[in-house]
Amino acid sequence: MPTTTLAIDIGGTGLKALLLAPDGTATTERVRVPTPKPATTSKVLEALVALVQPLPAYDRVSVGFPGVVVDGVTRTAPNLDPSWKDFDLAAELGRRLHRPVRVLNDAGVQGYGVIEGQGLEMVLTFGTGLGCALYYNGVYVPNLELAHHPFKHGKTYEDYVGKPALEDIGKKKWNKRVARVIAQVWTTWNPHKLYLGGGNAKHLDLELPPGTQITSNVAGLLGGIALWK
Numbered sequence: 001m002p003t004t005t006l007a008i009d010i011g012g013t014g015l016k017a018l019l020l021a022p023d024g025t026a027t028t029e030r031v032r033v034p035t036p037k038p039a040t041t042s043k044v045l046e047a048l049v050a051l052v053q054p055l056p057a058y059d060r061v062s063v064g065f066p067g068v069v070v071d072g073v074t075r076t077a078p079n080l081d082p083s084w085k086d087f088d089l090a091a092e093l094g095r096r097l098h099r100p101v102r103v104l105n106d107a108g109v110q111g112y113g114v115i116e117g118q119g120l121e122m123v124l125t126f127g128t129g130l131g132c133a134l135y136y137n138g139v140y141v142p143n144l145e146l147a148h149h150p151f152k153h154g155k156t157y158e159d160y161v162g163k164p165a166l167e168d169i170g171k172k173k174w175n176k177r178v179a180r181v182i183a184q185v186w187t188t189w190n191p192h193k194l195y196l197g198g199g200n201a202k203h204l205d206l207e208l209p210p211g212t213q214i215t216s217n218v219a220g221l222l223g224g225i226a227l228w229k
């Protein structure tokens, strides 16, 4: 029997899931529910269990989580709730779903769905927060939290281009800010390729520097297979 992976993306705004075949292609539609408020560990876990319950059978679970993750334990969750500090998400979700669970930062999972695996590749995701992931020859360099680095006038990158900023200043100004962020990323990191994704990538309307490309939002889930390689 081929191995089926349940891929889950925990977002600040939505919880998403679908099933993946061994080659990483989706075998179901993506299902989604709004992220519970407050997004405590117990409320999110309950919502996830209910979300995936109607899906067909699967053998293992990959989770993209919007914060720092070390060995399946969540360390930070800036856009969820303080209860995620030092929470063993892999163990707890495994207990509830009765399957092995692996957890990685959400941008890290997203990137695995799009990178080519050569040289330095970087991913930025524009969602509730600003996700960032770096890979060298296909190997993920964990937990680069560019989101919380100062960018300008005491504001972090995430303050500058996260969802609240987009809602506050509108698409036109937000795109100008994103262009400045992208320029800074190229100057600082010099990747071979820069991929842009996340739920708000659909609002991107700017000239992209060479080597920069927009990826599909479903990639947030497709990278789930890579967690088992």
Ligand code: BGC
Pocket (backbone or CB within 6 Å): 065, 066, 067, 068, 076, 078, 079, 105, 106, 107, 125, 127, 128, 129, 130, 131, 132, 145, 147, 148, 158
């Ligand atoms: C978190 C990152 C996460 C990003 C997107 C940021 O606030 O610190 O870990 O990848 O949001 O969800």
